[in-house]
Amino acid sequence: MKQYLKLRRLTNSVEINEVRRGSVVVGIGGYAIDKSPTKIATWALGSCVAIIFYDPYTSTGTLAHSLLPRPLRGVDLPTKYVSTAIPYLLRKFKALGIPPRRLQSALIGGANILQLDNGPNIGRSNVDKARLLLKKLSIPIVAIDVGGTSGRNVVLDLSTGTVYVWYTRSTFTAFSHRFKR
Amino acid sequence: MAEPSQLEMLRHFAEEAFKKAAQSIRTLLGSNVKLELVSLEILPPLQSLETIGGQDLTVAAAYSAIKGDWNGVMLFMMPLEYAGETISVLVESFLEQSEIDEELAVETYREFANIVFGSIATALYNKTRTKIMFSPPKVVIDSIMAILESIAIRYSMQFDELLLFRAKIGGEKVRNATLLIIPGQGFADLFYGAA
Numbered sequence: 001m002k003q004y005l006k007l008r009r010l011t012n013s014v015e016i017n018e019v020r021r022g023s024v025v026v027g028i029g030g031y032a033i034d035k036s037p038t039k040i041a042t043w044a045l046g047s048c049v050a051i052i053f054y055d056p057y058t059s060t061g062t063l064a065h066s067l068l069p070r071p072l073r074g075v076d077l078p079t080k081y082v083s084t085a086i087p088y089l090l091r092k093f094k095a096l097g098i099p100p101r102r103l104q105s106a107l108i109g110g111a112n113i114l115q116l117d118n119g120p121n122i123g124r125s126n127v128d129k130a131r132l133l134l135k136k137l138s139i140p141i142v143a144i145d146v147g148g149t150s151g152r153n154v155v156l157d158l159s160t161g162t163v164y165v166w167y168t169r170s171t172f173t174a175f176s177h178r179f180k181r
Numbered sequence: 182m183a184e185p186s187q188l189e190m191l192r193h194f195a196e197e198a199f200k201k202a203a204q205s206i207r208t209l210l211g212s213n214v215k216l217e218l219v220s221l222e223i224l225p226p227l228q229s230l231e232t233i234g235g236q237d238l239t240v241a242a243a244y245s246a247i248k249g250d251w252n253g254v255m256l257f258m259m260p261l262e263y264a265g266e267t268i269s270v271l272v273e274s275f276l277e278q279s280e281i282d283e284e285l286a287v288e289t290y291r292e293f294a295n296i297v298f299g300s301i302a303t304a305l306y307n308k309t310r311t312k313i314m315f316s317p318p319k320v321v322i323d324s325i326m327a328i329l330e331s332i333a334i335r336y337s338m339q340f341d342e343l344l345l346f347r348a349k350i351g352g353e354k355v356r357n358a359t360l361l362i363i364p365g366q367g368f369a370d371l372f373y374g375a376a
Contacts, residue, residue: 028227028230028330029227043237043324043326044324044325044326044327044330045327045330046323046326046327046328046330046331046334047330047331047334048330048334067227067330067334067337068334068337068338072337072338073341111327111331112331113321113323113327113328113331114244114319114321114328114331114332115319116246116254116335119335120338122331122334122335122338149321150323150327151323151324151326151327151328152327153324168239168323168324168327169321169322169323170239170261170322170323171283171322172241172261172264172265172268172281172283172286172287172290172322173282173283173286175239175261175262175265179265179281179282179283179286
């Protein structure tokens, strides 16, 4: 049965532990591409953005953890930058015989955690760059959870096309029994 | 690239600044506080994430921007559970109350960091004779990696390498705390880059 990409936010720790179990974890600037029933995950996205592509016909998907909108000097890792990650991942799909028109995409992350007064909002720049490129390529963004001030964790379950997201921001009162709730 | 003698001088600055911070914490908490580690590292910005580590750890972080003759960031972090304990001690000592809500917890942590950062800024001024000010601390509770990533990426846009002054502070009432000073623009020119 064909599965489509969809977003699901998690808050329950039992569910989170179940979802994250057995995932292939992508590090900062890295990526993974695989087929169902693999789960691909990345943790603690701050201003970085997770770029996700999914082919509903073959349940093949990828997740890249990109740091910056574009390279400032040389390109060390193609998936480290949004501008190089997207064409690079599409080439990987092409090599598997999957054309871009079959793909759905998701964007997760791009937060402004520290809200420092000076300097650019890198999270927003990452998201803007990804949106622009995907629009040019006519690849629909069907699941999106971006911006805000909280870090995010993501798991892409290729068997169902579900993008699980949970926030890493917490509070003192949520954590300590000594504090008023 | 810094010469060994310049690095030694910077390390001395850091030690003095962190000693003053530890003294402030000791005074505030009225208990023994140990400076467990002081390090000075020059490394690619993103490598700092691996160096500090603790991917899954949720921390209470207070941070301030340094501005003046040189720019930078100061960061004080504790695992959330330990930060809660420290806040309880501070509130009980200074306000003589045991009930704490979120707003009071955040304000207490912010003020705590403000005093610690003030000690550091004063020590750095005395040692380096550079004029610096720091912004009022902000508090964020999030994954340590998400917080550090935000800083490291910002630095990676400007520098190939960053200088990381790092201290670990421990004690009965302040467990597993990390203090970071990450100088940015102007610092290298003043202390080693122009050499």
